[in-house]
Amino acid sequence: MSAEARSANQARVSIHAEDIPVAGQEEISPLQLEVIELFVHAVKVLGLPKSVGEIYGLLFISPEAMPLDVIVARLGISKGSASQGLRFLRNLGAVQLFQVADDRREHFEAVTELKKLAAGFINGEINPHLESGTQRLEKIRKAAVADTSENGAFYRDRLARLGNWRRRGGLLLKIVSRFLGRTTKK
Amino acid sequence: MSAEARSANQARVSIHAEDIPVAGQEEISPLQLEVIELFVHAVKVLGLPKSVGEIYGLLFISPEAMPLDVIVARLGISKGSASQGLRFLRNLGAVQLFQVADDRREHFEAVTELKKLAAGFINGEINPHLESGTQRLEKIRKAAVADTSENGAFYRDRLARLGNWRRRGGLLLKIVSRFLGRTTKK
């Protein structure tokens, strides 16, 4: 990358030269790196992009809140990725803003209460799908009541079963929220 | 696709010519199609490939078990996809074999008990990740007890929190299984 191109994109942080050895990443300890990898793995299971896991993992295992450009430098990811990932995490309630005196930059810190994380994930990722599924299902059910073909009864039976699944899924989410919300015991 | 290439791959089902209008798909009713799309949508939320949703959806909303080549023809997907998708679904316990008299082909039918589906998904998709995560975490914790840097105490605190998350996650899975297992009531 040319110096000209870099100057257009990367802010030159006002730190001393020895702080930037060569490229982007710097001073993530081996332990931090392993924790970050743990989160990368976890978010992939949840169907979220790697960068989201890296960002949350870094904030989770960092003792201090940090601004976007530090996240970019530490993880060696692009500003765009960091910006999008942080927006996603903020929308979910997994990351919150933190104001630092004498610094115009927004600082970010991880929200670490499992209850809040789960609530954000349920509200942001699960419920919207559950609701749109419910609507689709109702539409199909309405069409099925008029089905007089030889399969009509079978279809209605299966659609009733689907409705039952959905109802139990909704109940389950409430149970999950309640369970994760209580103060931990046994 | 050339006729030669096709004959090497696609079994010619012994049905009459008018049953194969042009290409692959045939006689999925509009209602069935909508249900299949509902499942495609649902499995994507679970992080599974579209073809898995199509196959399960077709079997779920079909009154009779059907063999692989019929699934291929109805959905217009490749034999490879169908074979892999069916293996996945069988491993999960979401699809089971069904023997049809005077037919050498294996027939497949959807398992529709929510309890079984959830148990299969938990055992097949969630538990392995949870366990590997637990192992990774234990390894990191062992390294952290020796950390005498100024951040050591912070790291140990966060790792303890992660352990707590994992413990609660495991409990939650048990609760979910128990809830979905009981016969449905309010």
Place this chain on the structure above:
DNA sequence: GAGGTTGTTCAATAAATTTTGAACAAACTT
């Protein structure tokens, strides 16, 4: 055991998703 059917495997291809980075906007500074 030759020929046919059924289902699997896996390298190549296609499709979907994520990441990048330059351009831009907003907000501050001097």
Place this chain on the structure above:
DNA sequence: AAGTTTGTTCAAAATTTATTGAACAACCTC
């Protein structure tokens, strides 16, 4: 108000993931 810093956007590129299809193996049937 010109220049600087901070963060966003989005088209293009890179990466990841899913699908295809030809080759193959297993198993019938005659």
